[in-house]
Amino acid sequence: NAGVMQNPRHLVRRRGQEARLRCSPMKGHSHVYWYRQLPEEGLKFMVYLQKENIIDESGMPKERFSAEFPKEGPSILRIQQVVRGDSAAYFCASSPGQMYNSPLHFGNGTRLTVT
């Protein structure tokens, strides 16, 4: 039973380029959450999606960041025109239902480095 799969594990981008981070939830999970983590810090919520819908994007910057979870395929977190401050580990988590009654399962993250 595959867990939450994120790719790539490491991504290096130059300032101004685009970064696309992918997340395939666990089988049977239709709820996806994206978090960002800086070194020695906890996770910061970015966005919560269900299939084809953004439920809560209150933690995601309004500019340059977007997320989707299409009917088919993985969830994508897209960062346009990356800046050095975007360097961080980005984690995806999935659950079978809403978080208040379903535990989260995390992927191993994508570590984005902007040079």
Next chain:
Amino acid sequence: TQLLEQSPQFLSIQEGENLTVYCNSSSVFSSLQWYRQEPGEGPVLLVTVVTGGEVKKLKRLTFQFGDARKDSSLHITAAQPGDTGLYLCANMDSNYQLIWGAGTKLIIKP
């Protein structure tokens, strides 16, 4: 906005020793979760505590939830190198999103 403070930030001890780490909140927890995150991996849920005064045990790990539901502790007995990791606490807010502490980085030396 609720703030979760974890202490200590960093702890390095010898194998076999006991330790306690703490998670304190500026407001009442609704549902507190403890996670362990190993280097290069995502967090893994250890336990969820909901009721004030609740105590849960997971092998050598004992989790306590304060009576007022504003603090929690994690006690590890006879720590082993495999316990090394970042221990995170998180609370679910009114929007059903997790608010995270910054974590306690624990190193157990063999």
